[in-house]
Amino acid sequence: MSESPASPLTTADGVPLKVSLRRAVRRSKIKAFLLVSPLLLFLVVAFVMPIFDMLWRSVDNPEVSAGLTRTVEALEGWDRQSLPDEHVFSALAEDLQEGQEARNLGLLSSRLNYEQSGMRSAITRTARGLRTMEPPYKEALIDAHARWGEVDTWKLIEREASPLTLSYYLMALDRRLTPDGEIVRAPENQRIHVNLFWRTFWMSAVITGLTLVLGYPIAFLLSNLPLRHSNLLMILVLLPFWTSLLVRTTTWIAILQSQGVLNDVMVAVGVIADEARWQMIHNKTGTIVAMTHILLPFMILPLYSVMKTIPPSYMRAARSLGGRPFLCFRRVYFPLTIPGIAAGGILVFILSIGYYITPALVGGQSGRFITNYIAYHMQTSLNWGLAAAIASILLFVVIIFYLVFNRLIGVDKVKLG
């Protein structure tokens, strides 16, 4: 009746079917991989590698061990109580001399200056005077700069000689290490980043909430109007979406500034006096208004795509069962739109955490985001390690938000447009 179970199925040319199938699958897998490989390569080069570079930079600490090789070696076995011996000082003199000639003391002195102000001048002044100095170096160096006579300076050098450091993360969280290695909070007049993190998250949440409140009815209208009207409305939503971010931001400046359109109108109508013009920009209000406007489409589009799929008959059914409009909305319609709210919410929230140009232009002092400090440390203070640490913290926070979101709502429920 049936063939013997021992003989495997084969294709026409005698290859076992299993092998042939595996081959075909492998071939199509390779093809698929080759098709996506340009994108993969691009992602690795343009996205993954920079992120790892950033994470690495936030803990990398090569300056002291590379710039003060001999000193660090000579410091081994130092008792950490009294000033080091002459051989440490002469090692330092040698290191500085070499650094001065090779012109690479800059990074070293910046690095130590981040930890302790005044180290920059201690190093550069000492290095400049070295040519005329003679042993014993201990006295000569302490003469050249009082810093070398402090035990804490040597503790700092010893500590920062390690190839990895946590101090950028501590700085980003307004904490620092004492000379003895304890973690303490920075003096109150130098705490800045933690507040900014909170402000960034808090204002992003406010902006997300506002876009939801404003966007929900618009999305509802869009999905329920006849196509002819809704298309027109859609263009009104999309047009600003396609306009340059910079143009929209600067337009808000023209509208909101104290000699701007809105204030002028209010003065002309007589709502406010000419001297009492409102300050609506270069502060938190400015950032919130401009960013809510800019991010609104990112809320409307996911909401619209979800609402579009809700059959109108559900609401009619609810009404016919005797529900009041609000109850029907709350019990039937609203729960069905939650995936849209979640998608829009996480999109707007994560986008606004990373916003940088708009707060810089209209935020004044009180409307700045932590991202503005990343830019500041990249471009002005040149403390790239600190910029990397702040950026890494921001990255961790976004990842955590994403995981929580995925746990609560599920990423597969998100639909965009």
Add this chain to the structure above:
Amino acid sequence: MKQQGNHKRAVRRTLTLAVASASVVGLASVAQAQQTLNIVSWGGAYSMSQDRAYHQPWTEKTGDEIVNIDRSANALAGLRAQSQAGNVTWDLVDMLPADAMIACAEGLIEPLDHDELLADAPDGTPPSEDFVDGALGECFVASIVYSNIVAFNSEMFPEDKQPSTIEDVFDLENYPGQRALMRRPINNLEWALIADGVDRDDVYDMLETEEGIQRAFDKLDTIKDNVIWWEEGAQPPQLLADKEVAFASAYNGRIFDAMVSEDQPFEIIWDAQVFELDGWVVPTGKLDKVRDYLYFATDTQRLADQAQYISYGPARLSSSEYVSTHAETGIEMEPHMPTYGPNFETAIQKDDEFWADYSDELSQRFDAWLAQ
């Protein structure tokens, strides 16, 4: 004027092309001399003055094309990034001396032998004696002396009650209105102390003490709610013109430019001006490429020429006798220069060494103060 320039340039480009094609036949040496120089500077009225005084004459003379890049505000970061990436594309950079000191210590820019590289004065004085004090650093050649001042919009105050001293900037009662100040501790701390009655010779000594710093911040506290903080040199004239603010700290040349070119009703308070130098540095490895240009752009005549377009004083002593009138409006330049006698009486020189030491700490403290 500009169109004519464009036209000329177009003609020149056509000529260059013709020469280039001719070079195939054997005129190689002519075309070879031409190159492109990437020059980084501050943009706005300042870059324009450089363009008129140095770049255009140089292009006319040699055929080199000069590309202006407005990145000086972040030049140190740019140099460091380019040098780490191993691809330095900038040929010459306009920088502040404090940044030049850091860049020099990091080996990002070339040490310069001034007497060998720069032109002598017309009477034969070597450059090392012809430049003003502090203008020649290990890796740095100053071209101008500029000043940080506070300017005001004269329409914002009654005619009989115009501000004139730095104290007035801190006096909200008699001189109400918003102020625009640079979002950095530099200059603001100095001015706060002077407005609080500190003698200008003692300012930096005071700022080295905790008490002095606190006093400066306390004084700034009194106007904090009325300050808009700016970051780009083009912002203060704009804010003043829009009447967003009554006072703005600014670079004096920008205010001058707005006053003469745009007819703005601005006035400069010269009291307690903080002056400093600004000039050229050469990124490491670029010295041979820009040697001739540097010689040309820092000679006595060129520095004097620049002062026809913007009110920054030339950094060469021998240039001052050639400084005359503004190129477009013909007004006398001298009274608008920071170094002009009456303007200079209460001037303070910015202490680069102080700021090199304390700028990290004070910037952080300043930011924290702003955020409170």
